[in-house]
Amino acid sequence: MIRIILKEIIIITALTEIAQSLLISKTQIKCESYDHKRCTKENKCDVEEVLCPNDSEKPHVTSSCYVVWSLDELGAPGNISMKGCFTDNAECNQPECIARNIKPNGIIFCCCKGSFCNRNYTYIPTPTTPPSTSPKEPAGDNNILYFLIAFLILIALIIVFCFGLCLYRRKKQGAFNEIPTIEPDVANSSPNLAPRPIHLIEMKARGRFGSVWHGRLRNQDVAVKIFFAQEKDSYNTELEIFKLPRMRHPNILEFIAAEKHFEKIPQEYWLITAYHTYGSLCDYLKAHTITWFELCKIAETMARGLMHLHEEIPSTNPDNYKPAVAHRDFKSKNVLLKSDLTACIADFGLAMIFQPGQPCGDTHGQVGTRRYMAPEVLEGAINFTRDAFLRIDVYACGLVLWEMVSRCNIHNGLVSEYTLPFETELGLHPTLNEMQENVVMKKIRPRICEVWRTHSGLSAICDTMEECWDHDAEARLSSSCVMERISQHTRYPTTPLLIETNTDTTFRDS
Incomplete structure (x- = not known):
């Protein structure tokens, strides 16, 4: 009897264990398992299948599967970080692994219930709240209101901007x-x-x-x-x-x-x-001819200004001492005419000051306007002394005198069109090589019309300009001598000399 009872107990125990094992097998699930860190360190990059363990204290709670991943550049699922089993069943009650939100760091997480439910996963954003179906106010009234508000804001911004701009300009001024x-x-x-x-x-x-x-x-x-x-x-x-x-x-x-x-x-x-309204002497001569009296006035005041520039004015008071100054870009463009046709010299951007006892310094001698450059400047053979630079200005002064004489109407209107010095010989844009060949090598100067020699005053000015542009720099006149000679010309008669000459306008090389 006892043996029979023991056999029954053993049978009942076995049946109980079999039932429990069947229950456990029903509650346990399998999931795909993956860890990218393990892939990096141990080179185990395959997805494995694992049996999820159950909580011994909560045998009625089944395990879940999960996936952690991020989206690729196209917004498709990719870049899996982890897969595996998940024991928290509060949120994992869906048969498919579907994520609704993205974490702030870009990570996406989803979990699901069922064996290998994490094999497939997806991200479906939570839909936004549908628009209210409550009655709306008429759109036209709202549009007008919004337009008025925007317009008023724009006007206010414009007023503020203009006010700030006025203050800025006033401050800058x-x-x-x-x-x-x-x-x-x-x-x-x-x-x-x-x-x-x-x-x-x-x-x-x-x-x-x-x-x-x-x-x-x-x-x-x-x-x-x-x-x-x-x-x-x-x-x-x-x-x-x-x-x-x-x-x-x-x-x-x-x-x-x-x-x-x-x-x-x-x-x-x-x-x-x-x-000065008349502008430069060059511009004035282009548009006007000048009388003998006007020529004398312009030439004398121009020479007087050049003489003052060149002049050294000593003084016992250092604050009143005026050193000599060479212009170095003397030309008709840099001689301005006042309303009474007296001249004044301008543009001292290339000028040089000669302080007593000081050398000229490391200066470049070949500066100025090419057609007004003296032969020694074109040749690059300047003697770097005060007098040498002053003689360069006198050479250019002779060319400006030629420009004025060429536009003097003393011969009953026989005046040619205005031309720059050497424009007839070399054109409007002579090269440095052309100037060197003609002025230095051939010693060509602007041509003097023979009819100019029929007037004693003009003839004297022609002699002066020739002595100004002499090839030998040391033979040239000083600016003070030019001024004295021109000032004497006003005493010459204004009638032609009684000498035989061809009435046609002829030219000769100087």
């Missing part, structure tokens, strides 16, 4: 555009100028250095020479000339002030001088 904005040691500025902005009216000329404008200052016409940033050295040189003691002279362009405009891009440097 106070800092840069008011006169005088010059260095305190500029002795030649007018002490009566009140701070007022300069108004640029019209550009009158443009050259290698920058541009020249007609401007207005306190209801007064002024000329504004604006230097490019790369021409700062020319600006400083010209300003230095104007700052020299005793430079104020009727036949030197009147200096008013200087300005540095650092607010402009690129930076600009301004020289403000007197404005």
